[in-house]
Amino acid sequence: MEHITLSFPATRTVSGKALAGVVGSGDMEVLFTATQGDTLTIAITTSVDNSEQRWQALFERLGALTSIPAGQMQIHDFGATPGVARIRIEQVFEEVSHA
Structure with missing residues (x-):
């Protein structure tokens, strides 16, 4: 298992928490x-x-x-394709946009 930490400038603020995917699903959370x-x-x-x-x-x-958005993100990846990774990330961004 590899552990990676990245930081990016945020261009907006939101509130709340969000979860997309299921850990251990053969995909990503x-x-x-x-x-x-x-x-x-x-x-x-x-x-x-x-x-x-x-x-x-x-x-x-x-x-x-x-x-x-500004925040803390945790990703548990079990070999998801870049397309699936992008979908999961966009899902949490969308969910907190409506919080």
């Missing part, structure tokens, strides 16, 4: 807790070694396409 501030901090636990560059690129792409 994303937990998000909104915070005040200007940073999104991401803690990733993944079964895919040497994947930090892939995660960095995914969040850079998300930041170019949408506004990133």
Whole structure:
């Protein structure tokens, strides 16, 4: 298992918590807790070694396409494809946008 920590500038604030996916489902789980501030901090636990560059690129792409909320995110990845990872992350962002 690899542990990765990333930080990205946040461009909006939201409130609440959100969960997408199910840990141990053969996919991934994303937990998000909104915070005040200007940073999104991401803690990733993944079964895919040497994947930090892939995660960095995914969040850079998300930041170019949408506004990133401030908060703490935990990702438990069990080999999800980049497409599934993006869907789960967007799901938690959408859920806290409506909180």
